[in-house]
Amino acid sequence: MVEWTDSERAIITSIFSNLDYEEIGRKSLCRCLIVYPWTQRYFGGFGNLYNAETILCNPLIAAHGTKILHGLDRALKNMDDIKSTYAELSLLHSDKLHVDPDNFRLLADCLTVVIAAKMGPAFTVDTQVAWQKFLSVVVSALGRQYH
Numbered sequence: 001m002v003e004w005t006d007s008e009r010a011i012i013t014s015i016f017s018n019l020d021y022e023e024i025g026r027k028s029l030c031r032c033l034i035v036y037p038w039t040q041r042y043f044g045g046f047g048n049l050y051n052a053e054t055i056l057c058n059p060l061i062a063a064h065g066t067k068i069l070h071g072l073d074r075a076l077k078n079m080d081d082i083k084s085t086y087a088e089l090s091l092l093h094s095d096k097l098h099v100d101p102d103n104f105r106l107l108a109d110c111l112t113v114v115i116a117a118k119m120g121p122a123f124t125v126d127t128q129v130a131w132q133k134f135l136s137v138v139v140s141a142l143g144r145q146y147h
Helices: 006-017 021-035 037-046 052-056 059-077 079-085 087-096 102-122 125-142
Strands: none
Touching (some): 006 125, 021 052, 021 102, 037 102, 059 079, 079 087, 079 125, 087 125, 102 125
């Protein structure tokens, strides 16, 4: 079980309260698929992903990015039990989708870059510490059901 300080909880809550899920979700997933092109293999049913332009314009990618951010809401609402909260989702990604669990970390890194760029100077060191801790717990929980 992860211990959260009041300050960390406040920072994470503040980040989420100011997020434009559609914009940040799309930008984060697009960045991941462009910067780490091997992650595209899990999105074969999303159509043309042959170059950055087609990825950036793909409505299915945009929608999935938004879905991912809404999925992070579950972690925010269950910060004291993120592992249990994501047990079923971890099993889905492990057993059915066969997603390499390292991809969760890559997406988390891209999400951090996009949020840091959006927040600018407000993305302080303390903000980054709390945010990275939060995402580390989420990534660990998503990778938990892998054998």
